[in-house]
Amino acid sequence: MTEPARHPGPVVVLPLDSWLYEARPAAGCQTCEAAAQALEAAKRAGKAWDRFEAARTIRRHPHGEST
Structure with missing residues (x-):
């Protein structure tokens, strides 16, 4: 008896959305500048x-927003 197949075909690798790796740092923000250097x-x-992680830091960093 042969071993049953674990999946019906070859593994499908889906590309991640590019926005996960992109972020625009705020001008003059030291936190964003450091994260932008880490991103590069x-x-x-x-x-x-x-x-x-670096792109997420830039996107989530509050730039003078009050809570």
Whole structure:
């Protein structure tokens, strides 16, 4: 008896949305500038998770918003 197939075909790898890795830092914001440098370094190193984390930091950072 042969081993049953675990999946019906080849594995499908879906691309991630590009916005996960993109963010526009606020001008003059030190936190955003540091995260933007980390984002560029992660791009050069090919570290997807670090790119995501840096972009998320930029997107979520409050720029003078009051709570």
